[in-house]
Amino acid sequence: MDETRVGTRLSGKRIALGVTGSIAAYKAVGLLRALRCEGATVSVVMTRAATKFVTPLTFEVLSGTRVVTDLFDAHEEITHLTIPERVDAFLVAPATANFLAKAALGLADDALTTMLLSVRGPIIVAPAMDGDMWSHPTVVEHVQTLRARGVVVLEPEVGPLASGQVAQGRLCGESTILAAVDAALAAQCDWHDQVVLVSAGPTQEPIDPVRFLSNRSSGKMGYAIADAARARGAEVILVSGPSSLSAPPGVTMIRVNTAAEMADTLFQNFRACTVLIMAAAVADFRPKEVAQQKVKKYGKADMTLELESTTDILTMLSAHRTSQIVVGFAAETEQVLSHAHEKLKAKGLDLIVANDVTQAEGGFGSDDNAAVILTATGEQRAFGLMSKRRLADEILTAVHEFCLVRPQRKFPVE
Ligand SMILES: Cc1cc2nc3c(=O)[nH]c(=O)nc-3n(C[C@H](O)[C@H](O)[C@H](O)COP(=O)(O)O)c2cc1C
Incomplete structure (x- = not known):
């Protein structure tokens, strides 16, 4: 992403960015910057595993808002209810196999998955994992379940993975993810001509x-x-x-x-x-x-x-x-x-x-x-x-x- 380029594609939009415990978690930092460059206000929610890869501080500084990592850290508001309600779209990138399973089943044992059950706007998920994991029948099934429910699950890219394998599993590029967020927001604009x-x-x-x-x-x-x-x-x-x-x-x-x-x-x-x-x-x-x-x-x-x-x-x-x-x-x-x-x-x-x-x-x-x-x-x-x-x-x-x-x-x- 060219950081000098400031767009307006997401101007005035509020996006929740969920980050899970994938080796690609560091790419969510670039994604956050890209969303901000397009004019979005971004609230970041991290799983505990994600914090092992990137510190919440990085996202906190770049988003300008407190990062939610703990469901029980209530502060002044109940974030697992207020964040999904306030945002126009909910993006999870990268999304682990574990997250896909929990989201498909409706499990709610951390801040991110609990929030997901209250989201009313579009949900966009960008998975990243090893090729064998992506093609595993349970992952395939969970992706199908999520898609059937209207969740936009992006196809990971084929390329060299952290394991050394060349397979489908790489987090798709920033421009693909931004375009998906943009398209999902446009699709729910039922008042756009008013x-x-x-x-x-x-x-x-x-x-x-x-x-x-x-x-x-x-x-x-x-x-x-x-x-x-x-x-x-x-x-x-x-x-x-x-x-x-x-x-x-x-x-x-x-x-x-x-x-x-x-x-x-x-x-x-x-x-x-x-x-x-x-x-x-x-x-x-x-x-x-x-x-x-x-x-x-x-x-x-x-x-x-x-x-x-x-x-x-x-x-x-x-x-x-x-x-x-x-x-x-x-x-x-x-x-x-x-x-x-x-x-x-x-x-x-x-x-x-x-x-x-x-x-x-x-x-x-x-x-x-x-x-x-x-x-x-x-x-x-x-x-x-x-x-x-x-x-x-x-x-x-x-x-x-x-x-x-x-x-x-x-x-x-x-
Ligand atoms: C070094 C390392 C890299 C990992 N990368 C991935 C990954 O890219 N995708 C994935 O699905 N799981 C990956 N995992 C496994 C997840 O971190 C693990 O399943 C974790 O429970 C996910 O938790 P979360 O979904 O709550 O973030 C990785 C684990 C380690 C130790």
């Missing part, structure tokens, strides 16, 4: 220069949707109210404060989008008058704040829609399904994601959420508590299936 406008977070409605009315929304659900849509190939514009979260890579981010700014910004971008997903918790009311100076408490026993309605963004945008798919959220505290169904109909939505924000787990601020999806065509799909990132993928899958592939509407916009 422009997705996502709103997220709360709004802040000023009372005076230092106070505002707001709500408990953290923005996590909307940011997760923006990230998932980008990973599936969409062009994404994220319009976010005040949130401490940083923009997901590869997403165009526009920050706003008030409901009026949110409405204006969404309106400006609505015409160009193909799908609008309104995950923001926009204030329904704002103070009628905003004090120019800080309101003082001296001499006041009480204070009345007069409120007025903000623009109903979904209704406003629905009135201007041409062919856009419009998806809303219903954060409810009671009668979740009936309220969500009313909102779906009243606002002419194609799909609504309803969730009960009173649940102890899930809802505002949490990393997890449970939800029910209702569509204008009468489908209903429920999702138990899961990470917001995973739920984001489920929502996109439902929108794709119910609205983009079979877009018949059951009832008209009211």
Whole structure:
């Protein structure tokens, strides 16, 4: 790999690189550099055997992130669950015969094989071993099992091996592995022809220069949707109210404060989008008058704040829609399904994601959420508590299936 060449093929993509205990483990260092040169962010996971060949420090320095070697070394997060969820593709190179067997059987006795059971994106495996091992019936069978399950198992190359044998077993070249990762990512880009406008977070409605009315929304659900849509190939514009979260890579981010700014910004971008997903918790009311100076408490026993309605963004945008798919959220505290169904109909939505924000787990601020999806065509799909990132993928899958592939509407916009 020419290290001076910087590509963009994997720009914004997040790849997990699993390294196992093959003599070819040192080649994973070059592979890591190549992935980084193509713009990918790489998380490295090593088996214990791999650390006998190359030190984790080498990968740590070159990846810029902590290398996972121990399933039980939890640090601040449960990496065997968070890494597979965050990455767009999982690459194992080199992959030993032992790894192929464990992966085929679903064994999970180390960090790498445990992670593999949670991966939802493409898995690409580049084996490297002695020729006799590669042609052994058990290895052949395990490769077949993995391929039948959709895992991309690359053919090792024929050439001189560490044993002195000339046979098929050499780790295939960097360019072959990069092309396979690239192709696997492209194949799962089911949103590649969509422009997705996502709103997220709360709004802040000023009372005076230092106070505002707001709500408990953290923005996590909307940011997760923006990230998932980008990973599936969409062009994404994220319009976010005040949130401490940083923009997901590869997403165009526009920050706003008030409901009026949110409405204006969404309106400006609505015409160009193909799908609008309104995950923001926009204030329904704002103070009628905003004090120019800080309101003082001296001499006041009480204070009345007069409120007025903000623009109903979904209704406003629905009135201007041409062919856009419009998806809303219903954060409810009671009668979740009936309220969500009313909102779906009243606002002419194609799909609504309803969730009960009173649940102890899930809802505002949490990393997890449970939800029910209702569509204008009468489908209903429920999702138990899961990470917001995973739920984001489920929502996109439902929108794709119910609205983009079979877009018949059951009832008209009211
Ligand atoms: C010097 C040496 C080189 C090895 N090279 C390979 C190899 O290229 N491919 C392979 O499948 N196993 C190879 N092995 C055997 C693996 O390291 C062994 O099966 C180990 O248990 C693999 O563990 P892992 O799959 O958890 O990384 C090698 C072992 C040694 C000692």
